[in-house]
Amino acid sequence: MEYRKEIDGLRAVAVLPVILFHAGFSWFSGGYIGVDVFFVISGYLITSILIKDLENGRFSIAQFYERRARRILPALFFVMMCCIPFAYTWMIPQQFKDFSQAFVAVSFFSSNILFWAKEDYFAPAAELNPLLHTWSLAVEEQFYIFFPLLLLVLWRFGKRPIFYVVLGLSCASLLLSEWGWRNSPSANxxxxxxxxxxxxxxxxxxxxxxxxxxxANKTLSTLGFCLILYSIFLFDESIPFPSAYTLVPVVGTALIILFCSTGTLVYNLLSLKFVVGIGLISYSAYLWHQPLMAFARIEIFPYPHWTTMLALCFSSLALAYLTWRYVERPFRTKNGSWINSRAKVFATAFVASCAVFSFGFYGHINNGIPDRIRLSAEQSAYLSTATSSPMRNKCHASADNPIKPQNACRYNNDNATIAVFGDSHVVELAYALGEQVKGTDIGVAHFSFSGCAASYGNRDSSACSEWANNTVSYLIDSDEFTHIIVSYRMAAQIWGTPLGAYPNLPTIRSEDKANPVIESLRNTLEDIAASGKQVIYVDQSPELPRSIQELVYADRIINGDVQGLSRDWWDAFNTFFNNKDIVPKFVERINVDKILCDDEVCYAGKEGVSFYFDEDHLSVEGAKRIADLILSETDILLER
Known part of the structure; x- marks a missing residue:
């Protein structure tokens, strides 16, 4: 296949936005689409090589996987090995356990499956995972298990039938992604x-x-380039991905591949020597950037300054050049390294994979090796109480685990008179209320959906909206309940998370994004109240700049209490919500700050008791204190 230097230039256009996006630069809010550009480039280059081999009668599965091993594994395993000492030294046990699990998954090229089960790519915690980016490598390698075999089987029918088969399968995959983002976004x-x-x-x-x-087509190649730039600068984490929206960068990349040639403006840009140079080292740059930024975020409290992150972007490129020069390039050909035969390639890959697996398995079965870190009795007490509800897995709905309203969990008494409704931040509150009313005949019903912003009244087809509409209707129509407790992580819907921003405020979201959530919450409260039930709205608990575990391990304990964040900062964070007058006057409102904060500080824990089990969800012990506040400020107990 003829070398196209503009394709290497296109790799640079793919990798730089990914790096800048993960560094937290808001201008590159859609930088994650660089991965989609990489996918298209990979499909083009690998297929070109495969059909050339097939046409010349020299196609070999063994040769194909030898090339893949030489291309992918040396730099990947080298970067992973470099991560180990920093992970061992800086990571708290749960982080190190997650890191170890990623080692196991990478050894089988299945890290995408692991992260599907554990991570939200856009969640702040994902920024602390040094190997999160390996999910895309896993997707590619899984694709190349099946695709060469498909080409081999279909080759006898000619390229045109193969084209239409690939087109049909691709359309089916696109349609599945349209279904997937609505019903199972993480898997999607x-x-x-x-x-x-x-x-x-x-x-x-x-x-x-x-x-x-x-x-060469100046118009179409320029259009393709503009589509990619549009995605980089105007997409953000609110865009469902992959979906029909992903056609924008994918079609843009395809137009460049098909129509970018000598004489076009895009060719002149992508063929610039320094752009091609970045493209040549793009694989190593992609491997290095996430570990560098994740470890910086882990070690620097509360968060690295933007200048630090910019320096790490340049460091990614510098390390990428060295890795490309001394690791990638020498291993790519038989003449370039001591691994000069196919047997040695596969044997070395097997031994290296076993070593990676063994390290990961050891870290996993030892729960992140907590003995690495010495803790005081005070720290141990806080960690032991940073626990979630034992009913979270069973009773908390999600897109992957929808729970119909009539099947909701009941606590203390099956004949529930109290319903607790909201997102994941009411899980522990519902359980704690059930615990606190023991000895009475009060039952508590639990209605929560993971990551589901207030969406009652929305008519889209998402699992979240469908659940919210069905559940609110159920609460309105039911004669079972006398009191409905509602709570949401509203500040995050307006501002986004403070993680990565504190002690600065994050950028407020546009009113186009915030207002539908605000209106939905207002409608929820009003419509339930109109049914004759007493509605109680519980304000969002303060969000910590780091998880309770990180704060404790970092020994952010002053005078016996775990310092969370500034009260002034939290008040400023809530100003927009409070000024909107969202909660109607006839709804009882519970201000949790009086329990969790004083005039200066909002606490992550006090007197050896953690109020949280992560950075924003209350622990069972913290929720018990809020439950007691609710019971003391409402007529729930008086009516029994």
């Missing part, structure tokens, strides 16, 4: 079936272009 993001169409788009470009000269 991480798993191969909803990503395959992006690699398929590149494969179709290769099939179309093969034995055809690139026809």
């Amino acid at each position: 993001f991480y798993l191969l079936p909803t990503r395959a169409w992006e690699l398929g788009a590149g494969a179709m470009c290769a099939l179309y272009n093969y034995h055809r000269p690139i026809k």
Whole structure:
């Protein structure tokens, strides 16, 4: 296949936005689409090589995987090994356990499956995972288990039938992603079936272009470049991905592959020597950037300054050059390294994978090796009380685990008169209320949905909106309940999370994004109250700048109490919500700050008791204090 330096330039356009996005630069809010650009490029290049081999009668599965091993594994394993001492020294046990699990998953190229089960890519905690980015490598390698075999089987029918088969499969994958983001967003993001169409788009470009000269088209190549730039600067984490929106960067990449050639403006830009140079080291740059930034966020309290993150962006490129020069390039060919035979490649890959697996398995079964860190009795007490509800897995609904309202969990008494409704931040509150009313005939019903902002009244087809509409209707129609307790993580819906921003305020979201959530909450409270039930709104608990575990391990304990954040900062964070007059006057409002804060500080824990089990969810012990406040300030107990 003829070398196209503009494709290497396109790699630079893919990797730089990813790096800047993960560094937290808001201008590159859609920088994550660089991964989608990589998928299309990969599908194009690999398919071009495969069909050339097939046409020349020298296709070999063993040779194909030898090339993949030489291309992918040396730099990957080298970067992973470099991460170990920093992880061992700086990570708290849960982080180190997650890190170890990623080692196990990477050894099987299944880290995307692990992160599907554990991570939200856009969640703040993901920023602390040094190996989160390996999910995309796993998707690619899983694709290349099946795709060469598909080409081999179909080759006898010719390139045109292959093109239409790939087109059909890609369309099915795209349609599945449209279903997936509405019904199982995490699986949709991480798993191969909803990503395959992006690699398929590149494969179709290769099939179309093969034995055809690139026809330069200034208009179409420029349009493609503009589509990619549009995605980088105007997309953000609120855009469902992958979905039909992903067609924007994918089609943009395809247009450049198909129509960018000598004489076009895009070719001139992508062929610049320094742009091509960044493209050549893009794989190593992609490998290095996430560990550097994750470890910086772990070690620097509360968060690295933007100048530090910018320096790490440049460091990623510097380390990438060294890795490309001394690790990637020497291993790519038989003549370039001591691994000069296929047998040695596979044997070395097997031994290295076993070593990676063994390290990860040891860290996993030893729960992150907590003995690495010496703790005081005070620290141990706080950690032992940073616990979530034992009923969270069973009773908390999600897109992957929908729970119908009539099947909601009941605590203390099956004949519930109290209903607790909201997002994941009411899970512990519902359980704690059930515990606190023991000895009475009061029952507590638990209605919560993970990551589901106030969405009652929305008519979209998402699992969140469907659950919210069904549940609020159930609460309104039911004669069972006398009191409905509602709570949401509203400040985060307006501002986003303080993680990564504190002690500064994050950028407020546009009113177009905040107002629908605000209106939905107001409608929820009003409509339930109109049904004759007493509605109680519980304000959001303060959000910590770091998880309670990180604060405790960092020994942020002053005079026996774990310092959380400034009360002035938390008040400023809530100003927008409070000024909107969202909670109607006829709804009882519980201000939790009187329990969790004083005039100067909002606490993560006091007197050896953690109020949280992570950075924003109350622990069972913290929720018990809020439950007691509710019971003392309302007529729930008086009516029994």
